[in-house]
Amino acid sequence: MNINVRILTKSVAQQYAFKRIVTFSTKPTQQAAAAAVPQQQEVTGPTVRKPIVPAHYRFVYPEFLPDPKVEWRNAVREKLERLDMIDRRRQIELPEFYVGSILAVTSSDPHAAGKTSRFVGICIHRERCGLRARFILRNVIDHQGIEVVYELYDPTIQKVEVLRLEKRLDDSLFYLRDALPEFSTFDENMEAEPLEEGAPVPINDIKVVLRPRPWLERWERQNLLGVANIEQYIKDKHRKSAEKVQKPWEKYDLMKQYRATIPEEEQKEIFAEVHTELHTLELQRKRNKRKRTFVKPKHLA
Amino acid sequence: MAQLLLRNFTRAGNAALLTKGTSSSSITATSAEPGSCQLHTTPACCEIRKLARLRVVDNSDLGKRAMAEGRPPRCIHVYNKRGVGLIGDKVLVAIKGQMKKGILVGLKQKQRIKQPQFDSNNLVLIDDNGSPLGTRIHVPIPTVLRTILKEKTLAKGADYTKVLAIASRYV
Amino acid sequence: MLRTVLSDLARLRLNGSVCSVTQVREKGHLNRPRLRNPYWFIRQQRSQTDDQVTGENRSFIKEVIHDTYGTPALIKGVQTYEQKQLIKTNELPVPTEPWTPAVRRCGVIARKIGQYPLWLKNGERIRTTLLQVVDNHVIKYIPPEEYKPTQRPNVHNLNRYGCVLVGAESTNPAQLTKEYCGIFRDSGVMPTKNLARFIVSPQAALAPGTPLNVGHFRVGEFVDVRGKTVYHGFQGVVKRHGFKGMPASHGVTKTHRRPGNIGGGGEKGRVWPGTKLPGHMGNRWRISKGLRIWRINTKYNVMWVQGSAVPGSTNGLVYIYDTILPLRKPQAALPMPTLYEQPEDEAPDDIWYEQVHNFKDESITYKPE
Numbered sequence: 001m002n003i004n005v006r007i008l009t010k011s012v013a014q015q016y017a018f019k020r021i022v023t024f025s026t027k028p029t030q031q032a033a034a035a036a037v038p039q040q041q042e043v044t045g046p047t048v049r050k051p052i053v054p055a056h057y058r059f060v061y062p063e064f065l066p067d068p069k070v071e072w073r074n075a076v077r078e079k080l081e082r083l084d085m086i087d088r089r090r091q092i093e094l095p096e097f098y099v100g101s102i103l104a105v106t107s108s109d110p111h112a113a114g115k116t117s118r119f120v121g122i123c124i125h126r127e128r129c130g131l132r133a134r135f136i137l138r139n140v141i142d143h144q145g146i147e148v149v150y151e152l153y154d155p156t157i158q159k160v161e162v163l164r165l166e167k168r169l170d171d172s173l174f175y176l177r178d179a180l181p182e183f184s185t186f187d188e189n190m191e192a193e194p195l196e197e198g199a200p201v202p203i204n205d206i207k208v209v210l211r212p213r214p215w216l217e218r219w220e221r222q223n224l225l226g227v228a229n230i231e232q233y234i235k236d237k238h239r240k241s242a243e244k245v246q247k248p249w250e251k252y253d254l255m256k257q258y259r260a261t262i263p264e265e266e267q268k269e270i271f272a273e274v275h276t277e278l279h280t281l282e283l284q285r286k287r288n289k290r291k292r293t294f295v296k297p298k299h300l301a
Numbered sequence: 302m303a304q305l306l307l308r309n310f311t312r313a314g315n316a317a318l319l320t321k322g323t324s325s326s327s328i329t330a331t332s333a334e335p336g337s338c339q340l341h342t343t344p345a346c347c348e349i350r351k352l353a354r355l356r357v358v359d360n361s362d363l364g365k366r367a368m369a370e371g372r373p374p375r376c377i378h379v380y381n382k383r384g385v386g387l388i389g390d391k392v393l394v395a396i397k398g399q400m401k402k403g404i405l406v407g408l409k410q411k412q413r414i415k416q417p418q419f420d421s422n423n424l425v426l427i428d429d430n431g432s433p434l435g436t437r438i439h440v441p442i443p444t445v446l447r448t449i450l451k452e453k454t455l456a457k458g459a460d461y462t463k464v465l466a467i468a469s470r471y472v
Numbered sequence: 473m474l475r476t477v478l479s480d481l482a483r484l485r486l487n488g489s490v491c492s493v494t495q496v497r498e499k500g501h502l503n504r505p506r507l508r509n510p511y512w513f514i515r516q517q518r519s520q521t522d523d524q525v526t527g528e529n530r531s532f533i534k535e536v537i538h539d540t541y542g543t544p545a546l547i548k549g550v551q552t553y554e555q556k557q558l559i560k561t562n563e564l565p566v567p568t569e570p571w572t573p574a575v576r577r578c579g580v581i582a583r584k585i586g587q588y589p590l591w592l593k594n595g596e597r598i599r600t601t602l603l604q605v606v607d608n609h610v611i612k613y614i615p616p617e618e619y620k621p622t623q624r625p626n627v628h629n630l631n632r633y634g635c636v637l638v639g640a641e642s643t644n645p646a647q648l649t650k651e652y653c654g655i656f657r658d659s660g661v662m663p664t665k666n667l668a669r670f671i672v673s674p675q676a677a678l679a680p681g682t683p684l685n686v687g688h689f690r691v692g693e694f695v696d697v698r699g700k701t702v703y704h705g706f707q708g709v710v711k712r713h714g715f716k717g718m719p720a721s722h723g724v725t726k727t728h729r730r731p732g733n734i735g736g737g738g739e740k741g742r743v744w745p746g747t748k749l750p751g752h753m754g755n756r757w758r759i760s761k762g763l764r765i766w767r768i769n770t771k772y773n774v775m776w777v778q779g780s781a782v783p784g785s786t787n788g789l790v791y792i793y794d795t796i797l798p799l800r801k802p803q804a805a806l807p808m809p810t811l812y813e814q815p816e817d818e819a820p821d822d823i824w825y826e827q828v829h830n831f832k833d834e835s836i837t838y839k840p841e
Contacts, residue, residue, distance in 0.1 A: 076549045076585055080602070080772065090832070091835060108837045110448070110595070111445045111448045112471065142439060142469075143440070144358075145420030147418045147419075149412075155591050155829050157835065
């Protein structure tokens with residue numbers, strides 16, 4: 001029931017909201033979602049073959065899709081970049097994670113005493129593509145909000161653990177900077193919470209509570225879904241100015257959508273190229289994990 | 302009361318962005334917290350330059366009292382050639398009518414990759430010899446400070462590495 | 473004055489439909505230095521007329537092209553033709569003279585294909601630009617005694633150097649003019665889209681038809697990259713020279729992005745030469761010098777050079793030379809006159825400079841003191 005209501009409110013909000021086009025959104029856009037439905041029906045037909053590449057790869061490996069700006073694209077460069085990314089992925093496990101997931105990153109640090117440093121935090125933003133892919137972790141330690149930017153393919157990173165795999169209602173959580181500190185406080189010694197295999201990634205529908213104004217950004221203009229008390233702090237003039245900058249027509253702007261994303265056919269090509277490698281890596285990791293979890297019974301006496 | 306104090310702390314830390322709010326909200330904030338001067342008309346600036354408000358994060362008596370009163374120290378000079386304080390730089394601050402020196406141990410400004418960015422501009426008060434006035438820093442400090450402060454400590458002159466000794470935690 | 477009168481007269485006559493040419497001969501008119509381009513500056517593209525060629529004939533033309541130059545092929549990531557008629561590399565003359573720092577070698581034509589970061593072994597991140605050498609072939613070598621350009625390039629002691637004409641990116645000759653294709657006739661190279669001349673020492677002369685690859689350069693050495701910067705059109709001073717402009721309000725009217733004062737009065741009452749003013753921005757030839765080659769991929773003919781500020785747009789043409797900076801001259805001998813790649817060579821695809829972290833290696837860790 002709760003889920004239904006949530007989905008309803010979300011879709012309603014999306015319909016009337018100004019939608020900022022995010023290059024690699026964690027959520028399929030409305031058009032994509034609508035397009036996905038008839039496609040599934042087609043697949044059931046006898047003539048159409050099942051696609052080899054799983055459809056969720058574009059969300060799991062968003063950085064494999066190049067920058068959609070046409071002037072910057074080049075097939076050879078993109079190919080070399082993908083080869084390098086796979087080479088790096090053979091060395092280190094870079095797990096699936098989303099904005100809103102809680103991560104622990106262990107990296108080599110020449111300044112630290114033990115030459116490594118570990119930081120636990122919630123991923124508030126993911127951006128860029130290829131070898132430049134990076135994400136921001138945020139945590140509150142000793143009542144002090146701290147953010148660290150990591151590059152996904154940086155060779156000084158030794159380990160990336162996902163402690164809690166989940167999504168949030170928004171594509172970036174910069175509003176946690178203006179929220180009460182308890183919403184971005186996470187225990188450093190947190191244990192990983194494993195998900196069942198094959199289970200869909202849960203969406204955490206927690207609504208954060210903002211501090212009173214002044215804020216870092218004008219959150220009331222961004223149609224955020226994960227904020228509870230935005231109405232409490234804004235006045236009529238804010239509401240009016242927020243209404244003025246809304247662009248409700250943008251969701252009909254198919255050209256804008258097209259320019260801001262990689263077309264589906266190209267996505268298929270790209271993932272068909274890297275799919276076998278990524279799949280074998282996934283299987284290998286799974287096998288290793290099982291091996292690790294099996295504890296040899298202690299020989300008593 | 303304690304809550305109010307804590308709030309004061311965070312407000313002082315975020316002082317540089319206070320001005321984004323409209324004057325009316327600032328005025329209401331001021332009226333809610335008598336004694337603290339919260340009305341600022343200068344634009345938000347995340348850099349540490351002259352007259353930037355800082356947050357003292359050690360347990361020195363002077364710093365604690367200044368923060369509790371809601372009158373955070375202001376930077377009145379940055380000891381480098383650029384005039385903009387970066388992490389590990391020495392600054393001169395005006396705190397409770399006195400001039401004291403301090404070291405920046407956490408910044409709100411964009412930092413390099415893998416180096417932490419803080420929600421407030423943190424300061425540790427030191428004397429002329431580089432020894433800190435307090436005995437403990439109660440927030441994490443970045444590990445890169447270990448290298449920077451060691452480099453800044455020369456054979457003759459102040460020894461800044463004493464600040465590292467009172468740190469409770471590194472990030 | 474006289475000329476204008478005469479030309480007026482001529483126009484009058486023309487209007488009167490009398491066809492005669494008025495000749496004007498004045499002193500200085502014929503002696504004026506005339507811009508004479510090198511002979512390879514010819515109209516390249518043929519005007520595409522829809523001549524009545526049947527489908528059969530069209531396929532015949534295609535067949536002839538494929539017979540003479542080979543079938544279309546993807547060689548080293550570039551769409552081109554497999555040119556079987558070219559000289560085999562093992563038949564090429566063996567270089568006799570070794571490399572010395574005084575030798576000026578040939579350069580290559582490349583495309584800037586993008587940029588991405590690499591990491592050094594100490595964990596430092598560097599920004600690199602990828603340059604792909606696109607299907608280069610030597611077309612002609614002009615020895616020093618014959619090379620007499622009318623516009624002298626800015627090269628010291630030019631009479632000591634010859635000139636190598638290099639072409640890049642083979643294309644369908646049916647789309648080119650007959651004269652342009654004539655440049656390539658003697659070399660046996662398929663006509664190319666792009667041409668460039670490189671000034672070389674006679675020791676570094678190359679035989680026509682020699683392919684130039686990225687192996688011409690060594691990892692760790694420095695190169696100069698010449699390209700045409702991105703064109704921005706006519707721009708104001710704020711964008712062109714980074715002026716600050718003036719405030720948006722506070723009584724400022726109509727001068728928000730203008731340069732303001734451009735000079736003093738009195739003795740200096742004029743605009744001084746070199747004053748920064750609005751004008752065309754970009755579209756200039758620029759050389760960024762002394763860029764280190766961090767990595768080379770021989771499979772796709774790609775080199776990674778230092779920095780993300782190589783002139784030109786992505787997918788734009790650039791020319792790569794050995795650096796002229798005296799302190800960054802190569803220490804070890806470079807391949808002379810170029811590296812002849814043998815097909816049976818089992819060289820690794822990727823050649824990394826020793827300081828660069830290979831992505832196939834394990835993560836970087838620091839040793840505790």
